[in-house]
Amino acid sequence: xxxxxxxxxxxxxxxxxxxxxxxxxxxxxxxxxxxxxxxxxxxxxxxxxxxxxxxxxxxxxxxxxxxxxxxxxxxxxxxxxxxxxxxxxxxxxxxxxxxxxxxxxxxxxxxxxxxxxxxxxx
Amino acid sequence: xxxxxxxxxxxxxxxxxxxxxxxxxxxxxxxxxxxxxxxxxxxxxxxxxxxxxxxxxxxxxxxxxxxxxxxxxxxxxxxxxxxxxxxxxxxxxxxxxxxxxxxxxxxxxxxxxxxxxxxxxxxxxxxxxxxxxxxxxxxxxxxxxxxxxxxxxxxxxxxxxxxxxxxxxxxxxxxxxxxxxxxxxxxxxxxxxxxxxxxxxxxxxxxxxxxxxxxxxxxxxxxxxxxxxxxxxxxxxxxxxxxxxxxxxxxxxxxxxxxxxxxxxxxxxxxxxxxxxxxxxxxxxxxxxxxxxxxxxxxxxxxxxxxxxxxxxxxxxxxxxxxxxxxxxxxxxxxxxxxxxxxxxxxxxxxxxxxxxxxxxxxxxxxxxxxxxxxxxxxxxxxxxxxxxxxxxxxxxxxxxxxxxxxx
Ligand SMILES: Cc1ncc(COP(=O)(O)O)c(C=O)c1O
Numbered sequence: 001x002x003x004x005x006x007x008x009x010x011x012x013x014x015x016x017x018x019x020x021x022x023x024x025x026x027x028x029x030x031x032x033x034x035x036x037x038x039x040x041x042x043x044x045x046x047x048x049x050x051x052x053x054x055x056x057x058x059x060x061x062x063x064x065x066x067x068x069x070x071x072x073x074x075x076x077x078x079x080x081x082x083x084x085x086x087x088x089x090x091x092x093x094x095x096x097x098x099x100x101x102x103x104x105x106x107x108x109x110x111x112x113x114x115x116x117x118x119x120x121x122x
Numbered sequence: 123x124x125x126x127x128x129x130x131x132x133x134x135x136x137x138x139x140x141x142x143x144x145x146x147x148x149x150x151x152x153x154x155x156x157x158x159x160x161x162x163x164x165x166x167x168x169x170x171x172x173x174x175x176x177x178x179x180x181x182x183x184x185x186x187x188x189x190x191x192x193x194x195x196x197x198x199x200x201x202x203x204x205x206x207x208x209x210x211x212x213x214x215x216x217x218x219x220x221x222x223x224x225x226x227x228x229x230x231x232x233x234x235x236x237x238x239x240x241x242x243x244x245x246x247x248x249x250x251x252x253x254x255x256x257x258x259x260x261x262x263x264x265x266x267x268x269x270x271x272x273x274x275x276x277x278x279x280x281x282x283x284x285x286x287x288x289x290x291x292x293x294x295x296x297x298x299x300x301x302x303x304x305x306x307x308x309x310x311x312x313x314x315x316x317x318x319x320x321x322x323x324x325x326x327x328x329x330x331x332x333x334x335x336x337x338x339x340x341x342x343x344x345x346x347x348x349x350x351x352x353x354x355x356x357x358x359x360x361x362x363x364x365x366x367x368x369x370x371x372x373x374x375x376x377x378x379x380x381x382x383x384x385x386x387x388x389x390x391x392x393x394x395x396x397x398x399x400x401x402x403x404x405x406x407x408x409x410x411x412x413x414x415x416x417x418x419x420x421x422x423x424x425x426x427x428x429x430x431x432x433x434x435x436x437x438x439x440x441x442x443x444x445x446x447x448x449x450x451x452x453x454x455x456x457x458x459x460x461x462x463x464x465x466x467x468x469x470x471x472x473x474x475x476x477x478x479x480x481x482x483x484x485x486x487x488x489x490x491x492x493x494x495x496x497x498x499x500x501x502x503x504x505x506x507x508x509x510x511x512x513x514x515x516x517x518x519x520x521x522x523x524x525x526x527x528x529x530x
Contacts, residue, residue: 003473004528013529035469036485036493036500059499061469062529106469 002098004062012062017072019055028117029058032109035102037064041072041113045121049080056110063095063103068110070094080118086111123422129509131156131414145480145517150295150325150458150487150505152347155411159350162410166403174402175376175393189402192409193392199412200342201333202359206391209365210405213356214324215245217343218289220358220371220395221320222249228369229286232258237280237288239264239272240495243295244488246322246343250289264290265495270297270448274309281313288319292326292342296487296503297448298431298458300330307338318364324348327357328507329427329456331420340364346404351411355404358395365391372397423508427457430506434459434515441522447496457506460487463522466529468500474528475521482518 024042031038037060044053054076056068074094075083088108092099099107129135132154137144146154172182174189190205197205211217230236236254238247240263254261262280267273272290281288288310293300307319323342326332328349334342341360347353360368370377370388374397380387388394415423432452438444443464449455463471468484475482483503486493493501504518 004470009529033490034485037467037469038499059467061467061473063469065467100473103469103473 003100003103005097008062008066008095008097011066011069015056015065015069017055017069017076018057020057021053021055024055026117026121028113028120030109030113030116032060032064032105035061035106037061037106037109039064039068039110039113041068041110041117043114043117043121045080045118051075051078051080051083051118054114056113060109061103061106063097063099064106064109067091067095067107071110071114075114080121083118084115086115123418123426123508125426125509125511128418129511131158132509133157133160135509139479142479145478145514147504147506147510147514147518148481148483149328149507149510150348150503151483152353153328153350153507154509155352156350156414158414159352159407159410163352163403163407166406173399185402188406188409189400192405192412195409195412195416196357197359199332199416200327200359201335203335204362207359207362207365209358209360209392209395210400211343211356211358211395212354212401213345213347214243214322214343215356217356217358218245218320218322219249221341221343221360222253224368224371225287225318226253226257226259230254230257230259233284234259235262235282235285236260237262237264237277237285237290239266239290241266241270241294241297241299241489241492242289242291243322243324244490246289246291246320247491250287259286263491266297266299266492269450270294270299271454272299272301272306274302274305277306277309277313281310281317283314285310285314285317288317290321292321292323292332293329293456293458294448294489294492295325295458295505296460296489296492296501298455298460299449300326300454300456303337303339311338325456325458328415330424334359346408346411349408349411350414351408352401352404355401355408357408362391365395368395370394370397374398376400418508426508427506427510428452430510430512430515431455431457431459433512434504434506434518437515437519438522441519441526443526444522447498447501457510458503459505460501460503462498462501463525466525468502470529471502471522471525474525475518478517478521478524480517480521 029040039058170184327344346355377397
């Protein structure tokens with residue numbers, strides 16, 4: 001099936017940046033109660049507003065976990081401003097897979113959580 | 123009950139998606155509809171479309187009679203002493219909100235309590251959680267035991283003289299647990315005879331024989347769409363004496379007897395609780411659904427589902443990596459199986475099953491407190507009805523194996 005291409009399953013089975021930071025600058029958690037995803041993002045932000053480290057945790061489907069995994073790779077070293085500019089389109093191009101309407105929510109949940117975490121640092 | 127003739131009554135089962143038949147295992151969410159129900163509703167549209175209780179002309183009288191006959195039939199179906207006790211609502215959620223909004227203001231003061239259970243659907247949890255505290259009371263939560271059942275002895279700790287309402291599901295929409303209603307009612311009333319007992323029967327009325335007199339509860343609620351009827355019609359049954367003293371929930375047309383500039387006299391039961399033009403064809407459709415179920419016989423419905431559930435539990439148990447929740451004993455279990463597959467998120471399970479048109483529900487099933495209590499994330503849920511076959515279960519099992527292969 002197209003949606004579960006190899007790269008997505010890889011990220012699901014071996015997610016990058018999965019775990020916790022010892023002293024995060026900000027932490028945020030969101031639920032997607034329709035399907036039962038739960039994602040927490042912990043970020044470390046330096047004085048220049050750069051996200052120097054990031055970890056995610058929680059439970060979710062292959063799509064949301066892969067999305068979180070790829071997203072955390074992408075944003076390391078980026079500024080808060082750059083992160084807040086990311087949109088769902090960026091997530092879709094990361095995942096590069098066919099998403100049905102009901103899966104779009106799963107895909108963008110990690111971004112939503114991350115942006116909430118970033119916003120909460122100001 | 124002959125399953126292959128029954129299946130012929132459901133036109134949707136003829137549908138093919140991508141050339142494959144539909145394996146519908148989500149009847150707890152909503153049921154499929156037999157042609158009989160569709161025809162009853164179409165007939166209202168094609169031969170006697172009219173508002174009820176208003177026109178002095180043939181079609182309006184026909185519509186009123188059909189609407190009221192549906193009410194009578196539903197009353198009989200659950201053995202209600204009077205059809206005045208059948209209030210049409212939108213669904214179970216609205217029925218439960220009606221109860222919470224009309225019962226609590228006059229009944230709850232500081233120090234009072236309401237008891238609900240950890241395995242409730244949100245619609246029998248949130249209204250109480252939100253409103254009980256608003257009036258200064260506390261919501262007490264009755265936890266389940268390891269096997270997914272309630273322990274009656276817990277009531278000694280939960281119910282006291284200041285407990286005003288105990289409300290619980292008759293059949294859990296996640297665990298399938300069938301609660302021993304009459305025993306609970308007796309236990310509650312022994313401690314506090316004035317405490318009302320409410321049963322959320324959304325998963326009971328469609329699937330097991332229901333006798334409100336034998337149950338002894340003060341009110342029950344259910345939805346038409348889960349029992350072969352249309353969505354948008356639901357029922358509140360409540361003992362007449364209680365319903366009579368309850369204030370109206372919504373104001374408007376039909377629910378009044380006299381209106382003057384300074385005051386209003388409300389209509390008799392059950393119309394006092396049915397403000398505005400009701401879902402006429404919905405009630406008629408639900409009446410037809412009840413007629414259809416009566417023809418099969420609720421004992422037969424229950425027997426079929428018990429057989430399918432036992433078969434499904436046995437088959438699922440044989441798959442390594444599958445964890446099931448709820449009572450193992452089919453005698454106290456409705457046709458619902460919640461499960462998880464090790465290493466695969468439920469959402470992915472559902473998506474891959476959907477390739478073969480196998481319809482299951484995944485998520486929290488509107489029961490987040492229960493999932494938190496169980497300490498699990500989302501679950502997969504397969505649920506059954508009169509049209510479910512062993513072949514459907516076999517398809518599910520095959521589908522699960524396919525999922526496991528993909529995520530190996
Ligand atoms: C046990 C139970 N209670 C209440 C409800 C709510 O029913 P409705 O959505 O029709 O209001 C459901 C159905 O989802 C249910 O299974």
